Amino acid sequence: MKKVFVTGAAGFIGSTLIDRLLADGVSVVGWDNFSTGQERFLEGARGQQAFTLVRGDNLDLPALTAAMRGCDFVFHLAANADIKDGWQHPKKDLEQNTIATFNVLEAMRANGVKRIAFSSTGSVYGEALVTPEKPTPETDDFPIQTSLYGASKTAGEGLLAAYAEGSQIDEAYIFRFVSILGERYTHGHVFDFYKQLIEHPDHLRVLGDGTQRKGYLYVQDCIAAMLHVTRAHTARDAKHHTQIYNLGTPEFVQVNDSIAHICAALNLKPRLEYTGGNRGWIGDNPFIFLDTKKIQSTGWKPQLTIKQGIERTLRWLQANRWVYEARH
Amino acid sequence: MKKVFVTGAAGFIGSTLIDRLLADGVSVVGWDNFSTGQERFLEGARGQQAFTLVRGDNLDLPALTAAMRGCDFVFHLAANADIKDGWQHPKKDLEQNTIATFNVLEAMRANGVKRIAFSSTGSVYGEALVTPEKPTPETDDFPIQTSLYGASKTAGEGLLAAYAEGSQIDEAYIFRFVSILGERYTHGHVFDFYKQLIEHPDHLRVLGDGTQRKGYLYVQDCIAAMLHVTRAHTARDAKHHTQIYNLGTPEFVQVNDSIAHICAALNLKPRLEYTGGNRGWIGDNPFIFLDTKKIQSTGWKPQLTIKQGIERTLRWLQANRWVYEARH
Numbered sequence: 001m002k003k004v005f006v007t008g009a010a011g012f013i014g015s016t017l018i019d020r021l022l023a024d025g026v027s028v029v030g031w032d033n034f035s036t037g038q039e040r041f042l043e044g045a046r047g048q049q050a051f052t053l054v055r056g057d058n059l060d061l062p063a064l065t066a067a068m069r070g071c072d073f074v075f076h077l078a079a080n081a082d083i084k085d086g087w088q089h090p091k092k093d094l095e096q097n098t099i100a101t102f103n104v105l106e107a108m109r110a111n112g113v114k115r116i117a118f119s120s121t122g123s124v125y126g127e128a129l130v131t132p133e134k135p136t137p138e139t140d141d142f143p144i145q146t147s148l149y150g151a152s153k154t155a156g157e158g159l160l161a162a163y164a165e166g167s168q169i170d171e172a173y174i175f176r177f178v179s180i181l182g183e184r185y186t187h188g189h190v191f192d193f194y195k196q197l198i199e200h201p202d203h204l205r206v207l208g209d210g211t212q213r214k215g216y217l218y219v220q221d222c223i224a225a226m227l228h229v230t231r232a233h234t235a236r237d238a239k240h241h242t243q244i245y246n247l248g249t250p251e252f253v254q255v256n257d258s259i260a261h262i263c264a265a266l267n268l269k270p271r272l273e274y275t276g277g278n279r280g281w282i283g284d285n286p287f288i289f290l291d292t293k294k295i296q297s298t299g300w301k302p303q304l305t306i307k308q309g310i311e312r313t314l315r316w317l318q319a320n321r322w323v324y325e326a327r328h
Numbered sequence: 329m330k331k332v333f334v335t336g337a338a339g340f341i342g343s344t345l346i347d348r349l350l351a352d353g354v355s356v357v358g359w360d361n362f363s364t365g366q367e368r369f370l371e372g373a374r375g376q377q378a379f380t381l382v383r384g385d386n387l388d389l390p391a392l393t394a395a396m397r398g399c400d401f402v403f404h405l406a407a408n409a410d411i412k413d414g415w416q417h418p419k420k421d422l423e424q425n426t427i428a429t430f431n432v433l434e435a436m437r438a439n440g441v442k443r444i445a446f447s448s449t450g451s452v453y454g455e456a457l458v459t460p461e462k463p464t465p466e467t468d469d470f471p472i473q474t475s476l477y478g479a480s481k482t483a484g485e486g487l488l489a490a491y492a493e494g495s496q497i498d499e500a501y502i503f504r505f506v507s508i509l510g511e512r513y514t515h516g517h518v519f520d521f522y523k524q525l526i527e528h529p530d531h532l533r534v535l536g537d538g539t540q541r542k543g544y545l546y547v548q549d550c551i552a553a554m555l556h557v558t559r560a561h562t563a564r565d566a567k568h569h570t571q572i573y574n575l576g577t578p579e580f581v582q583v584n585d586s587i588a589h590i591c592a593a594l595n596l597k598p599r600l601e602y603t604g605g606n607r608g609w610i611g612d613n614p615f616i617f618l619d620t621k622k623i624q625s626t627g628w629k630p631q632l633t634i635k636q637g638i639e640r641t642l643r644w645l646q647a648n649r650w651v652y653e654a655r656h
Contacts, residue, residue: 086490086494087494087496090430090434091430091434094426094427094430098422098426098483099422099427102418102419102422106418106419124470125470126489126568127568138470139469139470140469140470141467141468141469141470142452142453142466142467142468142469142470142471143470144489144493144567144568144570144572145485145486145487145489145490145493146489146490146493146568147490147493147494148487148490148494150486150490151483151486151487151489151490152486154482154483154486155426155479155480155482155483155486157473158473158478158479158480158482158483159473159476159479161454161472161473161474161479162414162473162474162475162476162478162479162611165472165473165474165475165610165611166414166415166475166476166610166611167610168415239472240454240455240472240474242472244472282493282494282495283490283493283494
């Protein structure tokens, strides 16, 4: 990993990864269309010689191909992550997730780049049967997709694997994320809840009935996990040259637990209003809990618990209220 | 099912389905871009009042939407089925299978069409672990895709399921086909072998080592299965409004067995030349054997064995050598 191409460079995870790569002495080309990315997240990177920022969209294959020239690894993190509102713009998931991933792979082919890591999602499991004792493993039953987002990420995973099997790439890493938390977090329930509590500290509206259970992972832990296995080349000799890892902590929290952590940290006691039902939105999965034994067996361990991740996220949001004014 | 929209209308399976629907008194709008479809397959249908043919491509959403007006069911059979040569034109699977399926679903949404059947493939299982005693069930392990074709069909399946879960459609039927045989067959190993034997009856070149084992199904059995479950509305009350069925016979044959059937039927003894390896092409799965217990439990049964299907196919090819001159 000498020169890395990062899509979604100005995003939450992309910009954090870039800071880490630069600190490790790796050159980085950052690529972002700034549809949701934040210039300010790249302030540290932009001062450094080893960093180049290119503004562009994944649907523009010629520009993407040109920008990727000379790179030897791709972190493909750019995506439409607006799961909840998928039905307001169904084409967005197709374009920004499925077609975008195809273009990234074609740009790699044109440039002879042979290694890629892809941020997928636990949503690809649809509504997997899961219990607190039996989280979802990577080899779970062939799922039925329940959201456009999940379907588009499944499509992206399939493309990576097909390119690897077809010897177009040598190493394909697919990371199925739980929700990621931490500094630069700009999207998700902690973001939404804190926003509400700024506006009306005595009242919190909750999608669903608060019993939804989800896994979360701290962004630095997420990045450490991805770098850990990609640097060990675990996909090189894997079957089909493809490695799939669930990324999360070996725990989950209820939305209600999460609300309790948030309120304790902010010292607030809002009245809770539930919209009802056991789902936050159409296609929401009321229980996402990924089995992370595979990634842990490689020697990686998360450093923060979900509760600690929530607290860090809140501290950062408190210090960076500007993100609520920024375009998302 | 009063007025049915069929994509891939001039194809092998599409045209055969249309003849069957018309015979059953159902009105049909046939849609085809004639990239591989054959005018002659629609000769019988075109004389009938209940049939309308519209020439168009699935990438042209406005035209597709206009053509679908007034229909109440969609059989989405159009696809790029050229699996072997996927790497010569990687965009074809993305466009003609994934994006095309998205457009079909969007056209349905615009027209309020609520039921769809989709021809998927056993290739979505990638290289599933399978033994003669344990064929691949619909709920097999989450597969790793091994071809662009399989990846694009998996993407299509995911879209159907997401639309069903999102209440955009009421019934989604996904049929994972083995290879289909029978009258109007214009693509596959029997087609290729017979072509070779016309040109040089004493010599047959075989991709791989001849030990590849595959399932096959006779086209009329395939159509009967699809009509059987869609007419019974099995997806209406299914979880996620989605029903997935493997379609095949409860048997498989080796390529070598198939060659023996072909040579016996033609009374030929060609010298066999094997290209070697246990795969016919990159991403080929050396053993495809689908578990068909689910579709059989609905009361459907195949009428023909694989051997009988091969014989019918050959008889048709012998009587219709013009297909070898036609554009595919």
